[in-house]
Amino acid sequence: QVQLKESGPVLVQASETLSLTCTVSGFSLTNYGVIWVRQPPGKGLEWMGIIWRNGNTDYNSALKSRLSINRDTSKSQVFLKMNSLQTDDTAIYYCTRALAYWGQGVMVTVSS
Amino acid sequence: DIVMTQTPLSLSVAIGQSASISCKSSQSLKYSDGKTYLNWVFQSPGQSPKRLIYQVSKLDSGVPDRFSGTGSETDFTLKISRVEAEDLGVYYCCQGSYSPHTFGAGTKLELK
Numbered sequence: 086q087v088q089l090k091e092s093g094p095v096l097v098q099a100s101e102t103l104s105l106t107c108t109v110s111g112f113s114l115t116n117y118g119v120i121w122v123r124q125p126p127g128k129g130l131e132w133m134g135i136i137w138r139n140g141n142t143d144y145n146s147a148l149k150s151r152l153s154i155n156r157d158t159s160k161s162q163v164f165l166k167m168n169s170l171q172t173d174d175t176a177i178y179y180c181t182r183a184l185a186y187w188g189q190g191v192m193v194t195v196s197s
Numbered sequence: 198d199i200v201m202t203q204t205p206l207s208l209s210v211a212i213g214q215s216a217s218i219s220c221k222s223s224q225s226l227k228y229s230d231g232k233t234y235l236n237w238v239f240q241s242p243g244q245s246p247k248r249l250i251y252q253v254s255k256l257d258s259g260v261p262d263r264f265s266g267t268g269s270e271t272d273f274t275l276k277i278s279r280v281e282a283e284d285l286g287v288y289y290c291c292q293g294s295y296s297p298h299t300f301g302a303g304t305k306l307e308l309k
Binding site (some may be wrong): 094122126128129130132134135142143145146179181183185187188189190 | 198238242245246247248251256279286287288289293296297298299300302303
């Protein structure tokens, strides 16, 4: 069955770079894209970016100068990297396939 | 970027009543392939989100037919007939027609 699982550090220092991994199973990254979505505590969902099945990427306009999404299809992994973190980047970070299948999310706290 | 405006932001309903949520986009969501990529996503407290409806009106597998989606171009509606306790939470519309994709602010469905 389709599964996605996020992994990465739960605490990051301000100004540093966040690196998260989404490991998928039950489907191939060459057949489906993967989206990253985040949710600050008590707030709504924010679409961050997508890596399409052909490897192309699109990003949230407000984040694109700091964000990159890549993948390793042989390992079924999608990677998110975001630099220059600030405290308002504290959020639950989710990866999802087409919004239909979601990981459990990883809570990332940015400490000043 | 396309702005998704949801109303109301909060809705109180009694069990068994119906509920309706509006979502308006700042431009038409009809894509060049003729399809309209408007999704409805639901998040119950403490849980990962899940998609209920895609392409305006298509129900995801397992979604009760109490849920229905209508609309076109820039105006969309999610209707829940006969609200049940498990329906309480936050509903988001999300457009996937044009990158970057964007979420509405969310509508919190509460018990009256």
